[in-house]
Amino acid sequence: MARRLFRFAQHGAAAAMLVALGACSGPLRPSQGSADSFHNQLLVLDSHLDTPVHFGRPGWNIADRHSFTDDLSQVDLPRMVDGGLDGGFFVIFTPQGPLTSDAYTKAHIFALKRASEIRQVVQRHPGALALVTTPAEARQAAADGRRVVFQSIENSYPLGTSTAALEDFYDRGVRMASPVHSRNNQFADSTTDTPQWHGLSPLGREWVAEMNRLGMVIDASHASDAAFDQMLALSRAPIILSHSGPKAVFDHPRNIDDARLTALAAKGGVIQINSVFLAPTNQSAAWQALLDEQRNLNAMTPAEQKALARRTAAEESRDPYITATFELFMASLLHTLKLVGPDHVGIGADWDGGGGVRGMEDVAALPRITERLKAAGYSDADIAKIWSGNLLRVVQAAQDAAAR
Numbered sequence: 001m002a003r004r005l006f007r008f009a010q011h012g013a014a015a016a017m018l019v020a021l022g023a024c025s026g027p028l029r030p031s032q033g034s035a036d037s038f039h040n041q042l043l044v045l046d047s048h049l050d051t052p053v054h055f056g057r058p059g060w061n062i063a064d065r066h067s068f069t070d071d072l073s074q075v076d077l078p079r080m081v082d083g084g085l086d087g088g089f090f091v092i093f094t095p096q097g098p099l100t101s102d103a104y105t106k107a108h109i110f111a112l113k114r115a116s117e118i119r120q121v122v123q124r125h126p127g128a129l130a131l132v133t134t135p136a137e138a139r140q141a142a143a144d145g146r147r148v149v150f151q152s153i154e155n156s157y158p159l160g161t162s163t164a165a166l167e168d169f170y171d172r173g174v175r176m177a178s179p180v181h182s183r184n185n186q187f188a189d190s191t192t193d194t195p196q197w198h199g200l201s202p203l204g205r206e207w208v209a210e211m212n213r214l215g216m217v218i219d220a221s222h223a224s225d226a227a228f229d230q231m232l233a234l235s236r237a238p239i240i241l242s243h244s245g246p247k248a249v250f251d252h253p254r255n256i257d258d259a260r261l262t263a264l265a266a267k268g269g270v271i272q273i274n275s276v277f278l279a280p281t282n283q284s285a286a287w288q289a290l291l292d293e294q295r296n297l298n299a300m301t302p303a304e305q306k307a308l309a310r311r312t313a314a315e316e317s318r319d320p321y322i323t324a325t326f327e328l329f330m331a332s333l334l335h336t337l338k339l340v341g342p343d344h345v346g347i348g349a350d351w352d353g354g355g356g357v358r359g360m361e362d363v364a365a366l367p368r369i370t371e372r373l374k375a376a377g378y379s380d381a382d383i384a385k386i387w388s389g390n391l392l393r394v395v396q397a398a399q400d401a402a403a404r
């Protein structure tokens, strides 16, 4: 989740390291059939699907085909099939509110509702979707022809002033969580706020220990650099950046520097490359108003939703919000691959949370990434790791560390 609730002005040059496009690792190898058919054989997972924001929308059904221009969504079952997307982590995102006990209660109820919406959507489509909690279950679900639904928490704010509720979310199947979103909270500093804790709060340190005890993956996307450093140092298991990018491609607080990426990899972690924060976005008043309206989709009738989508599309053709291109996304992915190697990189494009670039507007476009990785010389085995192997390794490592 980025675009809709993200208010940080994105200054700075879009100094993309397009030179990284030329980065290759290993020799080019002859393609075995088309990249498309190879892509469809892979287990393709995205570590940060904000699609549950649509689950409460009147009239919205994941089984229907939608388009971004008609309805502002980027993931549904028909487009997952088109793009060969087997699933991933479906996010329980809670917007940051005040740090008061009343607000914690409301946020907790909101997060529980979102978790039950995810469960209900899976239950309504038992032949097409499977709720999973382990890598083995994910592989089995995909082998059975079902889409994989892991659950994660973005922003632990709804937990309130203790970590006790983490176990309840674990029991509901959640296997990954991040402490913080775009503003500081009771657990940690956000990378897009002014340092308050200088990393994790004392409660945030307890949160790390509880995450490890339960065997949940610690997600450091949105956390400040100091909080990232502390989570990396404290965690007994490898950690993840579920939807982040390299600062070397675009200097933005939501992106991470090469030294930290190297440290993440050295501890067995993984960065899942985002399609947001690749270039400045349009900060016009018209866009701010549209993005504010988009936060209320769940309160709109289907006709109102459609009207908003049309106005968004009209503004996009008049004065685009996103200038980043697929080339820039690939530059970000290839830079990171060159830096830390194919064992520590995956994809978390922030679909339905602000993700998407020109040339890759929704998940139907994912085979283009595989095609470009092949063209850059990555082996079939490397590409399989990038699309799910690394993510599942980190999920397994967190679960193994808990079992020990």
Ligand SMILES: [Zn+2]
Pocket (backbone or CB within 6 Å): 001, 002, 154, 222, 243, 350, 353
């Ligand atoms: Zn996010």
